[in-house]
Amino acid sequence: MLEDKGLNQIQKKIFKSTLxxxxxxxxxxxxxxxxxxxxxxxxxxxxxxxxxxxxxNISNRLKQKYIFPRMGYVELADNxxxxxxxxxxxxxxxxxxxxxxxxxxxxxNSIGAIELFQYIPVMMGIGFLGKSIxxxxxxxxxxxxxxxxxxxxxxxxFVSMPFLHSTDHLFYCGMVFSTLFIVVGITKFLRFIHxxxxxxxxxxx
Amino acid sequence: xSNKTKLQNPLEINVFLHNSIRLQIIAxxxxxxxxxxxxxxxxxxxxxxxxxxxxxxxxxxxxxxxxKDYIGKIPYTLIQITEEGRKQFNIYRKKMSTFLNLFx
Numbered sequence: 001m002l003e004d005k006g007l008n009q010i011q012k013k014i015f016k017s018t019l020x021x022x023x024x025x026x027x028x029x030x031x032x033x034x035x036x037x038x039x040x041x042x043x044x045x046x047x048x049x050x051x052x053x054x055x056x057n058i059s060n061r062l063k064q065k066y067i068f069p070r071m072g073y074v075e076l077a078d079n080x081x082x083x084x085x086x087x088x089x090x091x092x093x094x095x096x097x098x099x100x101x102x103x104x105x106x107x108x109n110s111i112g113a114i115e116l117f118q119y120i121p122v123m124m125g126i127g128f129l130g131k132s133i134x135x136x137x138x139x140x141x142x143x144x145x146x147x148x149x150x151x152x153x154x155x156x157x158f159v160s161m162p163f164l165h166s167t168d169h170l171f172y173c174g175m176v177f178s179t180l181f182i183v184v185g186i187t188k189f190l191r192f193i194h195x196x197x198x199x200x201x202x203x204x205x
Numbered sequence: 206x207s208n209k210t211k212l213q214n215p216l217e218i219n220v221f222l223h224n225s226i227r228l229q230i231i232a233x234x235x236x237x238x239x240x241x242x243x244x245x246x247x248x249x250x251x252x253x254x255x256x257x258x259x260x261x262x263x264x265x266x267x268x269x270x271x272x273k274d275y276i277g278k279i280p281y282t283l284i285q286i287t288e289e290g291r292k293q294f295n296i297y298r299k300k301m302s303t304f305l306n307l308f309x
Contacts, residue, residue, distance in 0.1 A: 011236045017248070064277035072244025073281050077237050 009140070011080060016139040018074060021067045022188025023059050028131075029181030032124075036174030070196035087134050091127075098123065121173035125155025128177075151177070218304070221266060222297045226251065226259050231294050234269060234286040241281040260284060268293060
């Protein structure tokens with residue numbers, strides 16, 4: 001129905017407004033960075049788990065201090081939150097399975113592991129595409145989809161590069177992705193702070 | 206026309222909700238769980254006075270609830286649509302849809 005489409009548009013617009021702060025990009029950048037660091041020091045995997053567990057709390061504190069006073073407070077509808085949770089569970093499960101597979105291959109020390117490392121950037125690109133589709137569905141912004149496709153193509157390019165060691169493909173690809181995400185996130189956050197100065201609450205016009 | 210006949214008219218719309226600002230407010234609130242006055246004001250590009258007036262009207266009709274709450278250390282005026290508000294908005298949507306379909 002036409003009016004349902006209209007309400008859907010409002011919901012998308014509201015969700016889009018909650019992404020303006022760049023915190024999601026910073027989190028994703030940190031996550032990729034830590035995933036890459038795991039290649040050097042395996043115990044960093046615990047920091048990934050800690051970051052995932054604490055991120056909601058850190059993000060809420062940052063939002064309470066910098067975002068809500070500038071933008072106002074909004075809580076998404078239950079059905080919207082449920083759909084997001086379902087999508088996040090699928091994403092997290094895929095990630096956990098990938099990490100477990102990674103450790104199994106490392107422990108087995110097989111030749112297959114070395115070959116697999118070479119193609120992990122492609123998996124990373126596909127992961128990005130999945131996340132981009134998620135943002136496209138919930139916001140309706142084409143930009144997210146285009147970024148996902150570029151990320152996927154970029155990761156394929158990394159695989160074809162003649163690095164000496166197969167893990168180098170993943171390391172450099174991850175470093176480029178994480179740096180880009182953190183830079184974009186921080187830029188968005190600073191721009192948000194700059195464009196939305198603090199105003200007195202509910203002043204009378 | 207008697208009151209009974211008026212109520213039976215399937216195309217009779219809720220005039221109170223038909224006001225463009227009130228309709229926009231209700232549509233926003235229908236799409237979220239709750240939000241605060243500042244967010245709503247910026248989103249709909251309204252003045253504080255205008256928004257406050259219509260929110261009060263909606264509260265009087267029991268379409269929305271207003272609650273002052275602290276998030277962190279900052280107070281927010283949180284607005285949430287009630288079940289009655291949802292019901293009335295759904296009725297309004299259906300009636301308007303039927304009405305507009307007559308012209309297709």
